[in-house]
Amino acid sequence: MSDFKKILEEIAEKYDCKIWISERIGRxxxxxxxxxxxxxxxxxxxxLVENGRFGVFAEDFPEEKKDEVVPLLxxxxxxxx
Numbered sequence: 001m002s003d004f005k006k007i008l009e010e011i012a013e014k015y016d017c018k019i020w021i022s023e024r025i026g027r028x029x030x031x032x033x034x035x036x037x038x039x040x041x042x043x044x045x046x047x048l049v050e051n052g053r054f055g056v057f058a059e060d061f062p063e064e065k066k067d068e069v070v071p072l073l074x075x076x077x078x079x080x081x
Contacts (some may be wrong), residue, residue: 004035004076011069012038018059019048021080029055032080053078 022029022037030052043059044076048069049070050056056073 004080005037007072009074010038015062015065015069017041017061019061020057021076022055024050024053024055026043029057049073049077051081054080061080 006019008019011017016038018036018038018041021032023032038059041059041066045057045059046061048058048066050059051074054077056077
């Protein structure tokens with residue numbers, strides 16, 4: 001788990017955003033363990049990628065940079081299953 005946290009911290013620092021992993025519980029999303037990084041910006045959260053049970057959300061993530069991180073985030077979610 002700490003490897004995932006480290007990756008999220010690197011993404012948050014590089015793209016100056018807040019990013020976290022959530023788990024779907026019914027129709028709601030809930031923070032998953034302590035897998036979050038970055039400073040709270042009080043902006044709307046955006047779902048970057050999901051695999052059914054888990055999703056990666058971000059605040060203030062640059063739209064034009066999504067393609068750079070989505071493949072990595074998908075691999076992380078696959079390993080959480």
